[in-house]
Amino acid sequence: MExxxxxxxxxxxxxxxxxxxxxxxxxxxxxxxxxxxLPIRVIISHSDNIVLSGRKWxxxxxxxxxxxxxxxxxFSAEELRDRDSRQILRHAVMGMLPKNKLxxxxxxxxxxxxxxxxxx
Numbered sequence: 802m803e804x805x806x807x808x809x810x811x812x813x814x815x816x817x818x819x820x821x822x823x824x825x826x827x828x829x830x831x832x833x834x835x836x837x838x839l840p841i842r843v844i845i846s847h848s849d850n851i852v853l854s855g856r857k858w859x860x861x862x863x864x865x866x867x868x869x870x871x872x873x874x875x876f877s878a879e880e881l882r883d884r885d886s887r888q889i890l891r892h893a894v895m896g897m898l899p900k901n902k903l904x905x906x907x908x909x910x911x912x913x914x915x916x917x918x919x920x921x
Contacts, residue, residue, distance in 0.1 A: 802840040806918065809890065810847040813854065818893035821845060825907050826898065838903055842910045846918040848886040853878060863892065887913040 805824050809817045823829060827839040853861065861878040881889055890913050898904045912918075 802842055804842045804844065806844045806846065808847055809845050810850040811852060812850075814851050814889065814893055817845065817851065818890060818897055821890075821894050821911060822897035825894070825910055835899075836903075838906045838910075840910075842912065844912045844914070844918050845890060846914045847916065848890050848913050849882075849915050851886065851890065858882070863889075886915060 807817055807820060821843045824843050825841060827833050827837075827841055830839070858879040859877055863876045863878065863881055865874045865876070866872060867874075876884075878889060891908070891911065894911055895904065895908055898907055
């Protein structure tokens with residue numbers, strides 16, 4: 802399995818997410834095929850140190866709905882970072898993957914670490 806490591810310390814969220822999505826889909830390979838999930842793993846370290854420009858930490862909103870009436874929950878990026886910063890990166894990469902049946906299979910090859918990635 803091909804493995805790529807990205808360091809997200811002091812890097813903008815969109816920059817890291819687009820690099821990860823491109824690698825996960827296999828667009829960097831000359832044999833890119835849109836309908837196949839390739840054996841490519843992307844490891845992102847230091848998710849606590851991502852950068853959002855301007856006032857996005859307070860203004861950017863994430864939503865979650867339980868399925869019950871009136872149970873739409875709203876979180877700012879700052880709240881989500883304090884709870885689990887890996888969710889911000891995962892959400893950004895998910896939005897950049899194709900919206901089809903392969904997306905759930907492709908995202909399984911994304912590994913995000915809060916700090917330094919453990920040595921394997």
